[in-house]
Amino acid sequence: MMEFIKNSAFLGAMISLIAYEIGLILKKKFKMAIFNPLLISIICVIGVLLLFHIDYDDYNEGGKYISYLLTPATVCLAVPLYEQIHLLKKNLKAVAAGIFSGTLAGLCSVLLMAKLFGFDHQEYVTMLPKSITTAIGMGVSEELGGIVTITVAVIIITGVLGNMIAEVVYKIAKIEEPIAKGLGLGTSAHAIGTAKAMELGPVEGAMSSLAIAVAGLLTVVGASVFAGMM
Numbered sequence: 001m002m003e004f005i006k007n008s009a010f011l012g013a014m015i016s017l018i019a020y021e022i023g024l025i026l027k028k029k030f031k032m033a034i035f036n037p038l039l040i041s042i043i044c045v046i047g048v049l050l051l052f053h054i055d056y057d058d059y060n061e062g063g064k065y066i067s068y069l070l071t072p073a074t075v076c077l078a079v080p081l082y083e084q085i086h087l088l089k090k091n092l093k094a095v096a097a098g099i100f101s102g103t104l105a106g107l108c109s110v111l112l113m114a115k116l117f118g119f120d121h122q123e124y125v126t127m128l129p130k131s132i133t134t135a136i137g138m139g140v141s142e143e144l145g146g147i148v149t150i151t152v153a154v155i156i157i158t159g160v161l162g163n164m165i166a167e168v169v170y171k172i173a174k175i176e177e178p179i180a181k182g183l184g185l186g187t188s189a190h191a192i193g194t195a196k197a198m199e200l201g202p203v204e205g206a207m208s209s210l211a212i213a214v215a216g217l218l219t220v221v222g223a224s225v226f227a228g229m230m
Helices: 002-006 011-030 037-051 056-067 070-075 078-083 085-090 092-116 121-127 134-144 148-173 178-200 202-227
Strands: none
Touching (some): 011 037, 070 178, 078 085, 078 202, 085 202, 092 178, 092 202, 121 148, 134 148, 148 178, 178 202
């Protein structure tokens, strides 16, 4: 029976969806940031794989079908942006400045931390794409000579942390403008942050959707420049 389950074509998808559903239930019940559905699902999936001695390759045979949905889901983020296009036109300069400064801050923080902790060049460039969506970040890391698997992990951790602490940070910093909230989440925490922005409101979601795309393009260019600084 166990062998049949391990060889199932949809094992990975089933484990992932059940784990995420558990995360949603816990989030709804306790209403605490630490019970982030994505964080809970990651812990549950790792636990199941270790407990039942399931190889990652076997898990990914089914899990990859969920990954295929990442690209169309990202493209669909254009819909809320289109619905709020009038706000974008009205605040174009502020939006552009916000995304540019957020992207620059992210790259500078990686450079400073890399110098502080004594990273070598490969470790440094691995961290540079931490704040952009996985699809773009993997390509940037590979092109610069980074460790792609670690880049993916760092991107996910960045997104989960951004999703978890966003509301607390906004409350402490007294940020109440929906456009600013959306840009902050999209620029710093990519798609996972955008999921949080969608929860906050339609304007936040739309601005975060825009920030993902623009910050991704800026990071592709900026990472190439910053890679030569260390």
